[in-house]
Amino acid sequence: MPNNNPMFDGLAPEVAALLNNARAVAPVSPNPRLIAAMSSAVAEAHLTPHPELPRRKLMLGKLLTAKALAVVGAVALTGGAAAAATGILPDPVQDAAAHTVERVGIHIPADDDAADAADAAD
Numbered sequence: 001m002p003n004n005n006p007m008f009d010g011l012a013p014e015v016a017a018l019l020n021n022a023r024a025v026a027p028v029s030p031n032p033r034l035i036a037a038m039s040s041a042v043a044e045a046h047l048t049p050h051p052e053l054p055r056r057k058l059m060l061g062k063l064l065t066a067k068a069l070a071v072v073g074a075v076a077l078t079g080g081a082a083a084a085a086t087g088i089l090p091d092p093v094q095d096a097a098a099h100t101v102e103r104v105g106i107h108i109p110a111d112d113d114a115a116d117a118a119d120a121a122d
Contacts, residue, residue: 084108
């Protein structure tokens, strides 16, 4: 079958022929018994609509979830800041926190501050 469709330009001739054959429409004749069986099955089915949940309850749940996440985040942030300020975080985390907040002018002890103080005492 010749490649006469511009959509198939650049394709291998075998691929173009395959696509042309796939596009060929076979004549379809309706089957009255099949249509009648399908119609009666739909008519006899007891279709019930999906119960719609009240919108207010859904919004309330989303709002409470968002508030709970905000509270948990605030507590975690406050606890982390307090731990960093007192210098009780693990050494690598304490150093990272100290160097990060130092850029905005806040001083919290770093692990290497303790080493500097020990060297100065010697």
